[in-house]
Amino acid sequence: MKNNTQYQLVKLDQFSGKMAGIYSFLKKSEQKTLFDIFVEENKNLFLSELKDIFVRLQIIGNDTGAREQYFKLFEGKPGDGVCALYDLPGKKLRLYCIRYGATLVIVGGGGYKSKEIRTLQENEKLKRENTIMVKLSNDISQKIKEREIIFSDDGYGLTGNLTFNIT
């Protein structure tokens, strides 16, 4: 029997601003977001990369919005919005996101992608993190279709049933 993991969509206060809402999924069993777990996993080896990611998210939230150019698109299945924040030149810390236009981004997990690995299928950790985001994106799309979740009028937020069960 497969385990069910429950997630809740939360708004990240430290990054959201007047130009975009930055969200993540809170893993209920651990009371940590996927982004927190990503930070914990990489803070010892990739602190400078994490700092850079933090500032970029703050700038997206407060100054520029989630401009398409800042994201590596098509990292999931066609049309699901799963993408990745661009790595710093010469660095390979991959962070998966789901982008809804320029005003809403959900940040998830990720990990180190070495130069030797060409596709995420070659890295079990990245594959797992990517699969979670693809599944959560599918769930959001389904709930939007069924009107269980709606975008707020300004496009910066999601309201409704924000709890997700992933196997």
Next chain:
Amino acid sequence: MKTAEEYKSPLIEKILGQITAEERERIRKRMLLAARIDEELKSKNMKKVDFARALNKRPSEITKWLSGTHNFTADTLFDIERILEIKLINITEPQVGHANVQIIISTEKTSIGNLPYDASFYNQLSNIQSFETMNSFSNQYKN
């Protein structure tokens, strides 16, 4: 309808506290510069592939430039200025006897095409100018 709860992470707060104002400003300028170039391409209806060809670069190189992570060399910025016919760096000629070179990285827009986003973004872009004064010439002539 339930709105998303606001969440604040202590670990993220701790790391955010370690980021210096200089680091923050450097990353901010890189992203604004990339946004400025992207806006100019859009306003001129110039595709990335055409821009790349004009600069004798691969399109993947342009994608990197626009990602907001690229550390541009002065020569690259001069080339971009030439192709897009914009000013990204303003250099004031040294004055005789009291030289002073002022480099202005300008993110000010020269023209605005169709506005795909909130107009406040453009207002903000046009208000941002960073000034880095190089006084090496001044010091040299003072003595």
